[in-house]
Amino acid sequence: KAGVTQTPRYLIKTRGQQVTLSCSPISGHRSVSWYQQTPGQGLQFLFEYFSETQRNKGNFPGRFSGRQFSNSRSEMNVSTLELGDSALYLCASSPEAQTNEKLFFGSGTQLSVL
Amino acid sequence: AQSVTQLGSHVSVSEGALVLLRCNYSSSVPPYLFWYVQYPNQGLQLLLKYTSAATLVKGINGFEAEFKKSETSFHLTKPSAHMSDAAEYFCAVTPNSGNTPLVFGKGTRLSVIA
Numbered sequence: 001k002a003g004v005t006q007t008p009r010y011l012i013k014t015r016g017q018q019v020t021l022s023c024s025p026i027s028g029h030r031s032v033s034w035y036q037q038t039p040g041q042g043l044q045f046l047f048e049y050f051s052e053t054q055r056n057k058g059n060f061p062g063r064f065s066g067r068q069f070s071n072s073r074s075e076m077n078v079s080t081l082e083l084g085d086s087a088l089y090l091c092a093s094s095p096e097a098q099t100n101e102k103l104f105f106g107s108g109t110q111l112s113v114l
Numbered sequence: 115a116q117s118v119t120q121l122g123s124h125v126s127v128s129e130g131a132l133v134l135l136r137c138n139y140s141s142s143v144p145p146y147l148f149w150y151v152q153y154p155n156q157g158l159q160l161l162l163k164y165t166s167a168a169t170l171v172k173g174i175n176g177f178e179a180e181f182k183k184s185e186t187s188f189h190l191t192k193p194s195a196h197m198s199d200a201a202e203y204f205c206a207v208t209p210n211s212g213n214t215p216l217v218f219g220k221g222t223r224l225s226v227i228a
Contacts, residue, residue: 004157033215043204045215055213090157099213100146101165105157 001027004093004106012112018079021109025072025093029104031055032074034066037088037108046089049074050096078111086113116141116207120219128227133177133192135222137205140186147188148206148216149179158204164188175199200226 005024013019025032033056034046045058049068066076072093078085088108095102121136139145146165150158162173169181179190188205202223206216 031213035218042220043206043218045217048213048215050213056215058215092158100148100208100210100216101163103160103216105150105159107155107157 004091004104006089006091006106006109008109009107010110010112012114013081014114015081015083017081018077019081019111020075020077021089021091021111023074023076023091023093023106025074025091026104028095029093030072030096031094031099032068032072033092033094033099033103034074034076035090035092036060037090038086043090046076048099081113083113085111087111116145116209116217118205118207118217118219120203120205120222122222123220124223124225126225126227127195129197130194133190133195133199133224135190135203135205135224137179137188137190137219138186139188139205139207141207141209143209145207146210147179147181148208149173149177149188149190150204150206150218151175152202152204152221154201161190161203195224195226197226197228200224 007022031050033048048056052068063079068074090108092105117140119138148163149161162171164181172178205219
C-alpha cells in the first residue's frame with residue numbers, strides 16, 4: 001500500500017508570491033491533516049479535512065488555506081508569502097475512525113521563501 | 115489545554131548505552147500520549163502510543179515508554195542504542211483518540227556515538 005505522498009518535495013518562492021502544496025493520502029483514508037514544522041516553533045497544527053470539510057483549524061492567519069477533494073486528496077495554499085513561512089509542511093492521513101491513533105505522515109514539502 | 119515539554123533539545127549517547135528521552139505533559143483530562151521519530155528528510159513515524167491501557171508501552175525498534183500520572187511524564191527509553199537510532203524524537207499529547215489535533219513537543223535530537 002502506498003504511503004502518504006506529498007508534492008513537490010522542495011519549493012523555492014519569493015516574498016509576496018503564493019504557493020500550493022499537494023497531499024495524497026493512503027488509499028482509503030478520508031482524513032487529512034496539515035502541520036508546519038520550523039526549527040523555532042516545532043510542529044504546529046494547521047488544519048484537518050474530512051470528507052471535503054474542514055473539521056479543525058489551528059492558529060494561523062487567513063493566508064493559509066486548504067481544501068480536500070472527493071478523492072480525499074488535499075491541497076494547502078499560502079498566499080502573500082512571508083519569510084517566516086519557510087518551513088517543512090507535513091501532511092498526515094488517517095482512517096475515518098480513531099484519527100489520532102492511526103496517523104500516518106508524509107515526507108513533507110520543504111518550502112523556502114526568499 | 116494540553117502541552118508537552120521535552121527536556122533537552124539534544125541528547126548524545128554512546129552505541130550500546132541506555133537511551134532516555136524525557137517528556138512531561140500538561141493535560142486537564144486523561145491524556146493520550148505519543149512518541150514519533152523523524153529521520154533526516156523524512157516525515158514522522160509512530161514509535162508508540164499510550165491510550166489509557168497499560169502504563170508501560172512497548173513500541174517499534176526496541177523502544178518503550180512508561181506513563182507516570184503522578185509525575186506527568188512519559189519518558190522514552192531503549193536499553194541499548196544503535197547507530198540507526200540517530201534521529202529527532204517528538205512527544206505529543208491529545209485529550210482523546212478522535213480528531214482533536216496533536217500538540218507536539220519541540221523535539222529532542224538523538225546522536226549516537228560509535
